Amino acid sequence: MRLTVLGCSGSVSGPDSPASGYLLTGPDMTPTVVDFGPGVLGALQRYQDPGEVNIFLTHLHADHCLDMPGLLVWRRYHPNPPSGRAIVRGPSDASVRVGNASAEIGGECDDWSDVIDMRPWVEGETVSFGPGYTALARRMYHPPESYGLRLTTPAGRTLVYTGDTALCPAVFELARGADILLSEASWTHDPANRPPGIHLSGTEAGQIAAEAGVGELLLTHIPPWTAREDVIAEAKEQFSGPVHAVSPGEVIDI
Template sequence: MRLTVLGCSGSVSGPDSPASGYLLTGPDMTPTVIDFGPGVLGALQRHLDPGEVDIFLTHLHADHCLDLPGLLVWRRYHPNPPTGKAVVYGPTDTALRIGNASAEIGGETDDWSDVIDMRVWQADVPAPFGLGHTVEARRMYHPPESYGLRISTAAGRTLVYTGDTALCDEVFELASGADVLLSEASWTHDPANRPPGIHLSGHEAGLIAAQAGVGELLLTHIPPWTSREDVIAEAKAVFSGPVHAVSPGEVFDI
């Protein structure tokens, strides 16, 4: 399984990065983009035809989903439109929320069922993902309906993505024994400067990696106003394994 970083800026798109978006590819696997924030559609075009991908959405904050209306335009009006529908997994109200954002008239909802096969996450129930692969969604501690994802390949390799979350028992359980943990690290570890129950610090991302026994920690969702160097240092102080803050265009084989 290959992970390609399309965008990794936290909360907003940054000067050098789209917001959240990660491309998964591999044998017997439909190319799939995890989250689809502002700028991701453009970055995706550097790697493959956007009409070929399925989508996993962790939650519906704007920085994780608001390039999807552009994908609808691509699938409907490209002169060589893709065949079939894209599968989109997401929270309960995904079709309504994205339909509202895509509607031509205020107060209406764009019915995207002409190009999208919408499926709602069933928490803690692994879903088939290609041939022999699975994806499990688990609720995280974040204001809207939010999920972390555990992707397991037929070959026995595991990638866990926290999505957006604060510390909770579920994120430790989801990450347990993962080969690679892709964890948000939105703040430095100073509780006085951040509200509780929203995001992780670099220290907390490292703590999850250490206690869950993961093989490698990839830090992401670092906003433009947060020091990458500081969150990396925090994570390394509590996790002895490899730590790296991802950048757009980077590729990781898992």
């Protein structure tokens, strides 16, 4: 399985990156985009027909889902519209939240069931997204209904994506023994500069990687106002394995 970084800017899109979005491709699987924040639809077009992908949404903060209304336009009005419906897995209120953003009139809700087959995540449930490919969803510690994902290939390789979360037991459990941990790291580790219970620091991302015994730590979701070098340095103080902050267009083979 291959991970292509479409966007990795945290909380908002940045000057050099869309917000959160990651393309998964592999033999015998439908290409799948994990999160669909502002700018992701445009970046996706460099690699894949947007009408031919399925979507995993970890949560419904704007920086993780707000290009979804654009995807609905693509699927409905493209001169050569895709056949069938895209499978979207996400929080239980995704149809309403995205439908509100896509509605023609304020206060109404766009019914996206004409082009989307919506399937809510279930805590602790493992689902298939291709022959031998599985995704395990676990609830994370973040204000809205939010999930981290453990993605496993037919060969048994594992990619864990934290989504957005603060420290919680579930994120350690989800990451246990993963080959690659793609972890948000939105802050430096200074309680005076960050509210509690929302995001991870570079220090905390490194602590998760070390305690969970992962093979490699990839940092993401670093906002434009947070210094990448500082977050990387914090993570390296905690985790002795490979540490790297991802960039748009980067490709990682799982």
